[in-house]
Amino acid sequence: MHSQGQLPVHTNEEDPQFGRHHTRHYYMRRVRESLPARVSKVVCGTFVTLLLITGIIVFVLWLSLRPHRPRFYVGDFSIPGLAQPNGFANAQVIFNVTDRNPNQHIGIYYDAMQVTLYYQDQDIGGASLLFPFYQGSKNTTVLYGVLSGATLTVSNQRWMDFQNDLAQGVVVFRLQLTSTIRFKVTTWDSKRHKMHANCDVGVGPDGSILAIYRDKKCPTYFT
Ligand SMILES: *[C@@H]1O[C@H](CO)[C@@H](O)[C@H](O)[C@H]1NC(C)=O
Ligand SMILES: *[C@@H]1O[C@H](CO)[C@@H](O)[C@H](O)[C@H]1NC(C)=O
Numbered sequence: 001m002h003s004q005g006q007l008p009v010h011t012n013e014e015d016p017q018f019g020r021h022h023t024r025h026y027y028m029r030r031v032r033e034s035l036p037a038r039v040s041k042v043v044c045g046t047f048v049t050l051l052l053i054t055g056i057i058v059f060v061l062w063l064s065l066r067p068h069r070p071r072f073y074v075g076d077f078s079i080p081g082l083a084q085p086n087g088f089a090n091a092q093v094i095f096n097v098t099d100r101n102p103n104q105h106i107g108i109y110y111d112a113m114q115v116t117l118y119y120q121d122q123d124i125g126g127a128s129l130l131f132p133f134y135q136g137s138k139n140t141t142v143l144y145g146v147l148s149g150a151t152l153t154v155s156n157q158r159w160m161d162f163q164n165d166l167a168q169g170v171v172v173f174r175l176q177l178t179s180t181i182r183f184k185v186t187t188w189d190s191k192r193h194k195m196h197a198n199c200d201v202g203v204g205p206d207g208s209i210l211a212i213y214r215d216k217k218c219p220t221y222f223t
Contacts, residue, residue: 064104064105065105065106065185067103067106067183067185067190068102068103068106069195069220069222070099070100070101070102070108070135070181070195070197070220071099071100071102071217071218071220072097072098072099072100072177072197072199072217072218072220073097073098073100073199073215073216073217073218074095074096074097074098074175074199074201074209074213074214074215074216074218075096075097075098075142075214075215076094076095076096076209076214077093077094077095077096077173077175077201077203077208077209077213078093078094078203078207078208078209079091079092079093079094079203079207080092080094080207081207082162082166082171082203082205082206082207083163083166083205083206083207085159085163087159088154088155088156088158088159090148091148091152091154091159092146092147092148092152093117093125093146093147093148093152093173094145094146095115095143095144095145095146095147095175095201096142096143096144097142097143097144097175097177097199097218098140098141098142098143098215099135099140099141099142099143099177099197100139100140100141101135101136101137101138101139101140102138103137103138103183104137104138105137105185105186106137106183106184106185107134107135107136107137107183107184108134108135108181108182108183108184109132109133109134109135109181109182109184109189110130110132110133110134110135110179110180110181111132111179111180111181111192112128112129112130112131112132112179113128113129113130113143113177113178113179114126114127114128114129114177114178114179115127115128115129115143115145115147115175115176115177115178116175116176116178117147117152117173117174117175117176118173118174118175118176119158119161119162119171119173119174120161121174123153124152124153124154124158125147125151125152125153125154126147126151127145127147127151129143129145129177130143134184143177166204166205169204169205170202170203170204170210171202171203172200172201172202172203173200173201173202173203174198174199174200174201175198175199175201176196176197176198176199177196177197177199177218178194178195178196178197179194179195180192180193180194180195181193181195193222194222194223195220195221195222196220196221196222196223197218197219197220198218198219198220198221199216199218200213200216200218201213
């Protein structure tokens with residue numbers, strides 16, 4: 001008499017041929033199925049790895065070659081005699097803006113730069129600043145100029161507006177620099193981008209730029 005626990009063992013022993021047969025079939029089927037499967041797995045794996053490596057290389061190249069827009073800072077801005085009530089006749093606006101190319105390996109071509117001065121969003125003067133020029137990587141260009149006479153349209157009324165603002169402590173202007181630029185990556189030149197830098201400048205009663213506006217980065221955008 002067998003105990004119940006031995007029953008499955010006994011059944012196996014009864015037909016060992018069947019068990020071995022089944023096993024051989026099972027493995028043969030597995031081998032037949034897995035050979036192409038394994039090959040395609042290796043091919044897929046290699047392909048995914050290559051894709052990943054290519055992706056990483058492209059990403060690193062993009063990170064190091066991606067052009068950054070130039071950076072503009074107003075170093076100096078002044079209107080001598082701003083506090084004098086009749087100063088408008090001989091008014092002068094003197095500006096000194098720093099334009100820096102922050103890119104490591106990318107140069108920038110600039111078309112002639114246009115500078116425009118705004119007061120309360122009204123164009124009150126401007127000039128063409130430089131001839132087209134090239135700015136090497138990590139290089140700085142000083143944009144210096146004086147607006148007066150024909151390049152500055154300040155009426156007596158507007159000068160009075162300045163005086164009223166000065167009574168509050170500050171006259172705020174906006175100096176806009178516009179140029180069309182191209183990036184140069186080794187031998188490849190990018191397409192042209194129209195670039196604008198908008199610098200807010202606050203001037204105090206002595207006619208000079210206030211400290212909080214000095215060397216502040218001007219917002220830059222493309223159109
Ligand atoms: C403009 O500013 C730069 C940097 O602050 C200075 O080196 C340069 O002499 C200034 N140019 C003029 C004409 O004031
Ligand atoms: C900036 O450019 C000028 C003229 O191309 C060059 O002489 C000068 O060495 C450059 N400066 C830097 C820091 O690369």
